[in-house]
Amino acid sequence: MPGKEVPSGKSAAKAQTKPRYDKIKLPETDEGTMVFNLDPLIIKQHYAIDYLHSYAEDSPFFAGLAEGKLRGSECIKCHYRYATPRACCMQCGKKTKWIELPLAGRIHSWTTCYFGSEAFLKETPFNLALIEFDGINTLLLTRLIGPTQEEMRVGMKVRAKFRRNSKFDPTDVYFVPDEPVARREGAV
């Protein structure tokens, strides 16, 4: 008969005892699965990672923030000067050296965010601004603290402030107005 083995000799005797693994069971736990929907079956999966993030060649910038210093880069060949540091020049590809940036500048552009990524939702509304500095070719992205959306404007004089208790992230520096602030007249 198909599907039925015919026992013979020694193996015939074994087949009559219970299988060896019959009593083995996977331990049961109380942890369940959060289910959102049955058709199609949608469940919750948690996804979190602690990441060992090295600032590597950018480290001196973050260390500098703790000392109240703003550090940028200058290309050793073409002398292009960067407000946001980078180890290699975007213009010519050569290496850069560290330079110290002025602690005062102007708003090059700005926005007020009312929504955001999950990590920053609780901080809304907040202002983002790109800061320009005299003698420096590129910009720095930062939080601009103080003015409301109606008070922000391109060209506003601003100055850097630093957290006392450093978090060693780029929000250790933030900018505030360095001039009287009033309701803006134009659109930007």
Add this chain to the structure above:
Amino acid sequence: MRPVYMISGGITKFTKANPRQSFRLMVKESFDYAMHDVPKLRHDMIDGSVVSYFSDHFTRQLMAGIMATDFLGLCPKPNKRVEGGGATGGLCFQAAWEAVASGRMNVCAAYGFETMSHVNTWKGNEFIALASDTNFDYPVGGFYSGYYAMMAVRHMYEFGTTVEQMAMVSVKNHKNALHNTWAQKHLDLTVEDVRKAPMVAYPLTLLDICTMSDGAACCLLASEEVAAKVCARPVKIIGVGCGTDAMRMADRPHGNVILLKHEEPSWYKNLKYPGVHSFRAGRMATKLAYEQAGIEQPLEDLDFVELHDAYTSSEIQTYEDMGLCRYGEGGKFIESGAPALKGKIPVNPSGGLIACGHPVGATGLMQAVFAFWQLQGAVAQHNNGDGAIQIKPKKKSRPLRGAIHSHAGTGTYVTVSIMESTQ
């Protein structure tokens, strides 16, 4: 390089969430649609494929590309993943072009997908913002709408562009999509509706910004010989261009404009370029594609453009990068009605990303599929008989011609491809 033709395309209907299909099944649906449209092409004539999806975080499945490929029965033939942020789909399209142009393949399938509904919108915004510098940009308040808002503010400052002009882009693209059954959103809006929508990042409201989507798209590219054999109305790809720029918007130089053939240096004497108001990568991609395709006067030589309008402001910026108007005149260009469906050069007749959705890895391929149907004169055939958005040739002296434009990051990767009817 050999001439390359698009012989078919397919998409799934993009939706906010499609939990009934995995990414593999969505890709399969778009592939089957494309195969159905070109019945003379046998499955075994496909020599290999390229697959695109943007974020491993959204997919939560590494090497997802091969899972789409094995669903299509294309193993053990060559395949690779192409990724470049928002331009992932455009890069994938051009990778397939390269495979055929080089002679490596006679038929190459290009397909892409994204499943963005697996996290809530705020988490999704976080995943997208991880495509900005995680040392200097993301931790400050990483949010792409915020980045684009700063570009829009500078565009307003430099050129006097208004929020109403941006809103007109949203109104135009949503109106076009009323005649596109594939669009994710069908909204009949006014400028006032756009401005009264919740503010996301000044000056951009919820209706200035595209939504997240689930979806897939597929394009089949072939050599001239195969195209002639299997396809009655193949579409020729006559130019491809790609440009790049630094990840950090803050690093953009303030130098001279890269000129297109029809432009004069005197137009831009006082303009510091690209700054944060223009996309140097978009200009470079345009220049290379136009040169290859022989486009000298884009307004005359093109009949329509499908461009990456993730934001209304970036559509205005892109008019300028693509030379549809001068730098600084993008706001006046939309106001003039030139990019409207019946205007001088219809832009996003499909409704663009704003109305059709933006499942990142599929988006650039979706644009190619819409352009393909336009150039075949087959819009109504794929659109429940509605041919309202079908573009007619501007000139009888040359074939119908369109450009597609795919764009990543704050303008980090951009592709432009020019396609032409063979009828």
